Amino acid sequence: MIKGVNSAPTKASLSSKKAPGKGALKLEKSTQKAPAAEMPQSDLNSANTTSTHITVLLEEAVHALAIKSNGTYVDGTFGRGGHSKKILAQLDLSGRLIAFDRDVSAVAAGKEIQDLRFSMVHSHFAGMKNKLGEMGISKVDGILLDLGISSPQIDEGDRGFSFRFDAPLDMRMDQTSGRTAEEFLAVTTEKELAEVIKNYGEERFAKQIARAIITERNDGRAITTTGQLTKVVAGAVTRHEPGQNPATRTFQALRIFVNQELEELSLTLPQCLALLAPGGRLAVISFHSLEDRMVKQFIRDQANCDDLPSNFPVRAADLPQPKMISVGKTIKPNAAEIKRNVRSRSAVMRVAERTHVV
Numbered sequence: 001m002i003k004g005v006n007s008a009p010t011k012a013s014l015s016s017k018k019a020p021g022k023g024a025l026k027l028e029k030s031t032q033k034a035p036a037a038e039m040p041q042s043d044l045n046s047a048n049t050t051s052t053h054i055t056v057l058l059e060e061a062v063h064a065l066a067i068k069s070n071g072t073y074v075d076g077t078f079g080r081g082g083h084s085k086k087i088l089a090q091l092d093l094s095g096r097l098i099a100f101d102r103d104v105s106a107v108a109a110g111k112e113i114q115d116l117r118f119s120m121v122h123s124h125f126a127g128m129k130n131k132l133g134e135m136g137i138s139k140v141d142g143i144l145l146d147l148g149i150s151s152p153q154i155d156e157g158d159r160g161f162s163f164r165f166d167a168p169l170d171m172r173m174d175q176t177s178g179r180t181a182e183e184f185l186a187v188t189t190e191k192e193l194a195e196v197i198k199n200y201g202e203e204r205f206a207k208q209i210a211r212a213i214i215t216e217r218n219d220g221r222a223i224t225t226t227g228q229l230t231k232v233v234a235g236a237v238t239r240h241e242p243g244q245n246p247a248t249r250t251f252q253a254l255r256i257f258v259n260q261e262l263e264e265l266s267l268t269l270p271q272c273l274a275l276l277a278p279g280g281r282l283a284v285i286s287f288h289s290l291e292d293r294m295v296k297q298f299i300r301d302q303a304n305c306d307d308l309p310s311n312f313p314v315r316a317a318d319l320p321q322p323k324m325i326s327v328g329k330t331i332k333p334n335a336a337e338i339k340r341n342v343r344s345r346s347a348v349m350r351v352a353e354r355t356h357v358v
């Protein structure tokens with residue numbers, strides 16, 4: 001098992017700060033967009049038409065929450081507030097919206113919203129239940145999670161998320177805590193690295209890539225930049241999807257690992273169940289199959305509690321009742337949205353409603 005998987009982020013993993021001065025290499029115009037000809041086909045590294053975030057499934061996600069104007073709502077992934085602003089617009093004076101983001105720039109953008117019904121919290125969403133508890137909130141009417149990273153995070157080249165820019169290999173959404181990708185690559189073993197790349201990147205050349213990275217490190221050329229990583233991976237991958245940069249899957253894997261994205265989700269879904277009032281809605285937008293599978297399974301587990309043998313001697317009324325029911329089918333962006341925002345194309349939204357069962 002990969003360290004940190006299926007477990008809460010450890011205190012140590014969340015507290016180690018990036019060493020000062022590290023990664024202070026020259027950036028090649030890291031804040032500029034790459035010319036179109038260099039653009040890979042992967043969703044995340046595809047260029048956006050603006051430097052801000054284009055909200056994905058905006059109408060659909062807010063509609064899915066079935067907003068009650070006096071309700072209390074949580075946006076677990078504020079980003080640049082596209083969903084939050086639309087939710088706020090549907091609340092009356094007694095409604096409330098609490099937004100979370102682990103990214104300092106996102107939090108700064110949220111703090112610009114001057115609205116007494118709105119609170120912006122700098123926290124990972126796995127801290128949701130505690131933070132809401134501190135605010136005296138134990139039940140909410142809807143929770144939205146729009147997973148992954150935002151366009152500003154990708155397009156600000158010095159964050160290290162994109163192979164379109166040469167930059168220090170950071171990749172943390174929350175740059176105030178945790179281990180950077182560079183720090184991870186400096187200490188990991190070949191076996192662990194191969195597992196990370198295989199499990200989180202679903203990369204068939206994971207072993208070869210891990211070997212190449214560790215060989216570089218052992219030869220005194222530790223990987224500290226996105227440019228170096230892209231080059232080493234390209235040398236280890238002999239076949240890749242047409243139009244896709246060979247490093248796409250490795251970047252995805254490292255990002256998911258560094259930010260403990262799957263652990264975050266698995267810690268948060270049960271909190272959503274506990275926090276939602278009867279009739280409250282959960283809407284989750286995922287961008288890759290690892291997340292979507294987890295959401296699908298979670299909703300299914302809450303909904304299917306009658307999987308006892310058919311001849312089990314129990315009256316129908318005594319059967320355990322579902323704590324959540326799935327609402328509608330999965331929702332994906334339509335062709336017009338994908339045309340407007342190519343990064344939306346891998347999005348999948350699942351919606352569930354909390355029942356009265358405790």
Ligand SMILES: C[S@@+](CC[C@H](N)C(=O)[O-])C[C@H]1O[C@@H](n2cnc3c(N)ncnc32)[C@H](O)[C@@H]1O
Nearest residue numbers: 055077079080081082083101102103124125146
């Ligand atoms: C796809 S963007 C959300 C965009 C937003 N819905 C909007 O319309 O602007 C994802 C955001 O969630 C944040 N994020 C991702 N995982 C997080 C986590 N575990 N805890 C808190 N914030 C997280 C990222 O920092 C990023 O700002």
